[in-house]
Amino acid sequence: MLVRFSKMHGLGNDFMVIDAVAQRVRLNTDTVKRLADRHTGVGFDQLLLVEPPTRPDMDFRYRIYNADGSEVEHCGNGARCFARFVRERRLSVKNEIRVETAKGSALLTLLPDRQVEVNMGEPVLQPVEIPFAAEQEAAIYRLEIEGQCYEVSAVSMGNPHCVLLVNDVAQAPVKQLGRLIERHARFPQRVNVGFMQVMSRSQIQLRVFERGAGETQACGTGACAAVVAGRLRGLLDEQVDVHLTGGKLQISWEGKGSPVLMTGPATTVYEGQVYL
Ligand SMILES: N[C@@H](CCC[C@H](N)C(=O)O)C(=O)O
Numbered sequence: 001m002l003v004r005f006s007k008m009h010g011l012g013n014d015f016m017v018i019d020a021v022a023q024r025v026r027l028n029t030d031t032v033k034r035l036a037d038r039h040t041g042v043g044f045d046q047l048l049l050v051e052p053p054t055r056p057d058m059d060f061r062y063r064i065y066n067a068d069g070s071e072v073e074h075c076g077n078g079a080r081c082f083a084r085f086v087r088e089r090r091l092s093v094k095n096e097i098r099v100e101t102a103k104g105s106a107l108l109t110l111l112p113d114r115q116v117e118v119n120m121g122e123p124v125l126q127p128v129e130i131p132f133a134a135e136q137e138a139a140i141y142r143l144e145i146e147g148q149c150y151e152v153s154a155v156s157m158g159n160p161h162c163v164l165l166v167n168d169v170a171q172a173p174v175k176q177l178g179r180l181i182e183r184h185a186r187f188p189q190r191v192n193v194g195f196m197q198v199m200s201r202s203q204i205q206l207r208v209f210e211r212g213a214g215e216t217q218a219c220g221t222g223a224c225a226a227v228v229a230g231r232l233r234g235l236l237d238e239q240v241d242v243h244l245t246g247g248k249l250q251i252s253w254e255g256k257g258s259p260v261l262m263t264g265p266a267t268t269v270y271e272g273q274v275y276l
Pocket residue numbers: 013045046066072073074075076077078159160192210211212213216218219220221222
């Protein structure tokens with residue numbers, strides 16, 4: 001089966017995006033892994049599949065697969081690319097697009113200069129819903145890894161995130177520690193791991209070791225989770241610039257009971273065709 005796709009990225013977090021509205025597409029874990037290979041496939045951090053909605057109040061449904069083939073609940077950079085994709089492919093002429101995800105929905109607004117704002121919804125802080133093994137909700141938890149104790153925050157933006165504060169993000173052991181925390185027993189569905197350096201109340205630097213993909217150049221849900229964690233710890237203001245390896249995202253969060261808003265770019269690199 002020959003399938004058309006777009007290669008896109010949001011600040012270097014890269015995607016293969018497939019229109020499953022106008023084409024018939026069948027994917028399984030092995031197919032996704034094969035396509036994700038950067039030497040023998042298309043190469044990407046995540047694959048996004050654009051489908052017709054299942055709910056009348058939604059414009060589309062989109063599904064997200066990590067490079068390891070696992071299907072996940074949410075993807076911030078992917079949501080912005082998804083919005084650009086449906087406009088470029090003329091699947092929608094709207095500037096505001098409502099999309100169903102595996103765990104809920106998101107509202108996407110196309111802005112000038114290839115920027116997209118995403119209403120990411122409210123963060124989830126109840127441990128059982130993240131999911132994270134802890135007695136009760138807290139801004140800081142103590143997590144033991146190989147005999148050492150780390151202070152972490154746990155937040156779900158639809159997908160699970162663990163956030164650590166570091167003094168120098170450039171020197172942080174992102175790969176080694178990220179890999180261990182991703183599969184820590186207290187995160188039964190694995191977890192994305194963010195390493196945050198607070199520069200001021202409105203500027204942070206962040207590197208993220210993503211569940212199912214490894215360290216990426218940017219993670220949208222990770223940026224949202226880091227700002228939520230920083231605000232819960234009393235370190236950040238409402239509007240924060242998050243500097244990731246691939247560039248900057250603007251995140252704003254009023255506080256508990258409010259949605260997190262994320263603004264950043266979405267870029268198409270090329271269009272192609274591939275045999276599945
Ligand atoms: N890159 C994404 C997050 C993709 C999913 C994540 N790896 C997970 O497993 O939850 C983003 O921009 O949010």
